[in-house]
Amino acid sequence: MNDAVMTDAVMSDVEAPLQVRARIDPTIADVSATVDRTYAGLPLSTLVLGGLMLLMLLWAAWATRELVALRSHRTVSVSLASLVRDFVAAEARNGGTPEVTAARTRIYIGTIGGAVKAMADDGSTVLVSEAVLGNSVPDVTPQLKAAVDARLRTMVPPTGGSNGR
DSSP states (O other), rough: OOOHHHHHHHHHHHSSSSHHHHHHHHTTGGGGTOOEEEEEEHHHHHHHHHHHHHHHHHHHHHHHHHHHHHTTEHHHHHHHHHHHHHHHHHHHHHHHHHHHHHHHHHHHHHHHHHHHHHHHHHHHHEEGGOOOOOOOOOOOOOHHHHHHHHHHHHOOOOOOOOTTO
16 A cells, blocks of 8 residues: 555656645755756667767778778888989089089989879888888889989980080
8 A cells, every 4th residue: 555655656746847846845856957858769878879889980980991091002212312322423424514513403302302202192101211221111212213314304404514615
């Protein structure tokens, strides 16, 4: 019998509006804070957790795509010191005026930078071979030199060693 009375009391508490319950029992605090919040029939905590799981799934998909793209990158080395050394030796044999030599050097250095940038844009990570220990990455200095020489042939006509004499 006690259970029946208790059930009736609970049902009346649930069914009674908040103002009526507050008038009957002034010790009842604002129970709206304890009422479960729902949206579309689901508790808000479930919706928040579902949203977080969806965000984590999207992040995992993005991270996987980036890691797979990293595998396709190639790491190569270039000996910039030997390229510059060979160019300086060729210019010394060329016997041009200082102004022509300075102009050709600026063009050559700019062309090397452009060729290295083109390699990087193609997905390669270019390391300076002087900074690479051992032969752990392929050396593409000959390919870079060929690309630079081809660009220079189209940009600057070769100067004979006439030196204006």
